[in-house]
Amino acid sequence: MAASISRVSGSDVFEDPLDSYSATVIRVAEAVTQHVAALEMTGNGRNGRVRVGAGSAVLFTTDGYLLTNAHVVGGAPSGHAVFADGTTTAVAVVGADPLSDLAVVHGRAPTAAPAELGDAESLRVGQLVIAVGNPLGLAGSVTAGVVSGLGRSIPVWSGRSRRVIEDVIQTDAALNPGSSGGALADARGRIVGINTAVAGVGLGLAVPINATSRRIIASLLKDGRVRRAYLGLVNTPIQLQPSAVVRTGRREGLLVVEVLPDSPAERAGLRAGDILLKVGEMYVSNAESLQKLLFAEAIGEPLDLAVLRDGMDLRLVAVPAEMTDNQ
Numbered sequence: 001m002a003a004s005i006s007r008v009s010g011s012d013v014f015e016d017p018l019d020s021y022s023a024t025v026i027r028v029a030e031a032v033t034q035h036v037a038a039l040e041m042t043g044n045g046r047n048g049r050v051r052v053g054a055g056s057a058v059l060f061t062t063d064g065y066l067l068t069n070a071h072v073v074g075g076a077p078s079g080h081a082v083f084a085d086g087t088t089t090a091v092a093v094v095g096a097d098p099l100s101d102l103a104v105v106h107g108r109a110p111t112a113a114p115a116e117l118g119d120a121e122s123l124r125v126g127q128l129v130i131a132v133g134n135p136l137g138l139a140g141s142v143t144a145g146v147v148s149g150l151g152r153s154i155p156v157w158s159g160r161s162r163r164v165i166e167d168v169i170q171t172d173a174a175l176n177p178g179s180s181g182g183a184l185a186d187a188r189g190r191i192v193g194i195n196t197a198v199a200g201v202g203l204g205l206a207v208p209i210n211a212t213s214r215r216i217i218a219s220l221l222k223d224g225r226v227r228r229a230y231l232g233l234v235n236t237p238i239q240l241q242p243s244a245v246v247r248t249g250r251r252e253g254l255l256v257v258e259v260l261p262d263s264p265a266e267r268a269g270l271r272a273g274d275i276l277l278k279v280g281e282m283y284v285s286n287a288e289s290l291q292k293l294l295f296a297e298a299i300g301e302p303l304d305l306a307v308l309r310d311g312m313d314l315r316l317v318a319v320p321a322e323m324t325d326n327q
Contacts, residue, residue, distance in 0.1 A: 021128075024187050028130045029142040031189040035059045035115035036182050037083045038134035039068055039091070039105070041076035052076035056133040056182035057091075057105060058191060060117060064089070064109045067217065068181030069196050069207075070096040073103040081107055082134070095220035099228050099323055101165050101196050101207055103181075104220045115183060118190030120169060120208030123147050131173040131195050131204065133182025145173030145204060151237045151286035153257075154205065167212070167287035169193045171204035212291050227296035229320035232263020233270060237286050240275070244308060252285035253277045253308065268305065268318035278306035294320060 039057040042049045055072035059065075066081060078092045089107035096103035123129075127147045134141065149170030169184065175195050184193035184206040193206030207213060219226040238255040245251055254276040259265045276284055280303050284290045293303070299322045307314040 024128065025130055025142065025144045028185050028187065028189045029132060032115065032130070032132045032183050032185050032191070033084045033142075034112045035191075036132050036134055037066060037081035039066070039072060039079060039081050039181060041073055041079035041093075043076045052079075055178060055180040056195070057081055058181070058183045058194065059083075059110060059112060059114050060191070061114050062109065064107045065094070065221070066091065066105050066107065067194055068103050068105060069194065070098045070101045070103045071196070072181045073105070079105070081105070083110065083112060084134075085112070087111065095224035095226075097216050097220060097226040097228070099165065099226075099230075100213060100216050102194060102213060102216055102220070104217065115191045116189065117209050117214075118186055118188075118192045120150075120192045120210045123150060123169065123186070123192060123208075125150060128187050129169075129171050129173060129192065130185045130187075131171070131175060131179060131182060131206075132185065133175070133179030133195060141179065143173040143175070143179075143204075145171050148172050148204075152205075153235050153287045165196070165207070166291045167208055167210075168196070169206040169208050171206065173204045175204050215295070227299065228323040229294040229296070229298035230263070230323040231265045231290075231294065231318060231320055232260035233265040234258040234260075235276065235287060235290070238275060240308075244275075244311070248277060248308070248313075250277055250283060250285075254284050254286070254290060264318045264321050268316045270305070270307070270316065270318070271309070273309070274314075275308040276305060277308060278304075280304060296322075 053074035057066035057068035091107040
């Protein structure tokens, strides 16, 4: 990008258009880095303690609770966290929720102030975001980019089990596995997502901080787990065709990209290519709107589905199962 030229008092002054961008990234990185710790999880092995998982974590309370990814915790009971200033604390796992890929760990109260949690609902495609992590203990590793997609759901493997992580933020801020559990911040330094590199090196994905994830975090803090209903489908938001808009009165729905084998969605008759319009009494247009309906109270209860298939209106009934470690 060419630099612009302005004339001040008869002299040519070059204004670098990257200055404001760089200043924003630097300011956010400096503010957020103090809240992000390198996390190493350990378990018992034949020869003593062994490393089970590693990544990053974000301090979000004054009394030492940190957010990270469930896949970083990896079933380990404890570990240790190292902050950018060199402060180290032992941590114990409070709880983990594989479906959202969120986990909470607890260490001693730090000297650093907690991060400010924002709201990913305010994000827009094209908005600047900054990812801060501690990959392999390299404190303050920063990448910047823009939001390139919202409301995604991605299938991932956890051991031999296939899961679907709902409502992720997609960004072109590159991540690596060591950045998993780190912070995705907006231009004001508010944490709008918890980074996850679970889908592969170089992909910028983050679990959003929103009403649903706050509910998950509260459940982890209170009960150490989240009872979740499970449908077993991969979806993405879609704009309806004009003819469908006229007929249904809806402009958006959820396109079913994949139906997982032997899942409640498959048993209900859902197919890839279907468009979900309504689940129960709620219209759905993004991954979070569906996820809000799939907590403990939905387990085992019939759920009416309003579906568009090849231009036809269908009514199906699914019975969500409880999410288990094998799903």
